[in-house]
Amino acid sequence: MTTPPSSASRFRLIPMAPRDPHEQGRSASMLELFFDLVFVVAVSIASVQLHHSLTQGHVLDGLVAYGLVFFGIWWAWMNFTWFATSFDTDDWLYRALTIVQMAGVLVLATGIEPAFTDADYTLPILGFVVMRLAMVAQWLRAARTDASIRRTAQVYAGGIAAVQVLWLLQLTLPEVPGLISLVLLIGVEVAIPVIAQRRGTTPWHPHHITERYGLFTLILLGESLLASSNAIIEAVHDAEALGRLISIGALTFVATAALWWIYFWPPHHRSITSFGGSLRYGYVHYFVFAAAGAFSAGIEVEIDVLTGHSELSNPTASFAVTVPVAIFLAGTWWIAIRDHADRLVNTAVPLAAVLVLCDPLIAVPVTLTAVVLVLVVVVLVLQPPAQTGCGPAS
Incomplete structure (x- = not known):
């Protein structure tokens, strides 16, 4: 019989019994x-x-x-x-x-x-x-x-x-x-x-877990916002690249906001209702998280190219932005969107992941990426929530 968590021992320790996976109001501590x-x-x-x-x-x-x-x-x-x-x-x-x-x-x-x-x-x-x-x-x-x-x-x-x-x-x-x-x-x-x-499944709280993943995603997207502000800061000190740096700073902010919107659109807690689903959700997030962190690095690389401080060519530097964004989109779609969206959304998001890879062909860095991401957000806004829980996660 499990000792109630509220009863502390003589060492002022609470018995580590499994918590109720249906606990009301569970949130990050x-x-x-x-x-x-x-x-x-x-x-x-x-x-x-x-x-x-x-x-x-x-x-x-x-x-x-x-x-x-x-x-x-x-x-x-x-x-x-x-x-x-x-x-x-x-x-x-x-x-x-x-x-x-x-x-x-x-x-x-x-x-x-x-x-x-x-x-x-x-x-x-x-x-x-x-x-x-x-x-x-x-x-x-x-x-x-x-x-x-x-x-x-x-x-x-x-x-x-x-x-x-x-x-x-x-x-x-x-x-x-x-x-x-x-x-x-x-x-x-x-x-x-x-x-x-396989020896016995430990309980997990779906809303608590997905909130924790969401908070870590915010940390990583925050790195991209820092890169956006760095572009503006560099523009103040580099008159020759002023317009291009301000442009990439603004486009990065738009792209980051769109990635936030896309990630938090589906009901993530519905993706971990089984052990297999939880494994997919947990493990594939490695690529989602790593891509989000690499996106900010890619923006910094673009800034270096524009200011003449990089060994990379313009197209190669642009891939440092587009590849992470494509991975982020594909990963988010696979773990959280595809099972809770209609055909239009399930076409738009993977297609967007492919299209952003074409950004290196555009003269202005990040332009196509930002435009494609905004169009995906428009699709998500126009799609009414489905009975299965499509729409912003509660």
């Missing part, structure tokens, strides 16, 4: 919002380093480093988010372990620049291990409380702990084998939830 602030730092540094790599012409190396570093950021964030929706007790030990994870994020963030410049992933891996070991402690605590999820929690704890040993051993490998092992270990990491949940 102040601790979760504080947790997200640390990730702002890591995301910002990753975006800046991607921008530098692309501007210097190190496209492949920059994309590989960005993909690996962003995995560490996203995976640690996502694992905490799904755990919190099931077991958040908000007592002192839960808070302390969460703060340990935040410290791990800062260690990871410190190592992002060496990862890009020297392919040195030592600090990102150490920070990642700190975050994951804190999750091991959380899962062991959950395993002690409720027999119905004990086996699941034990598999999570054991699997995560074992992989962290492998991450530390990876640091001893030479560069090429080390890079290959990074990819393999990422595959093992993403397999742990699939294996563990």
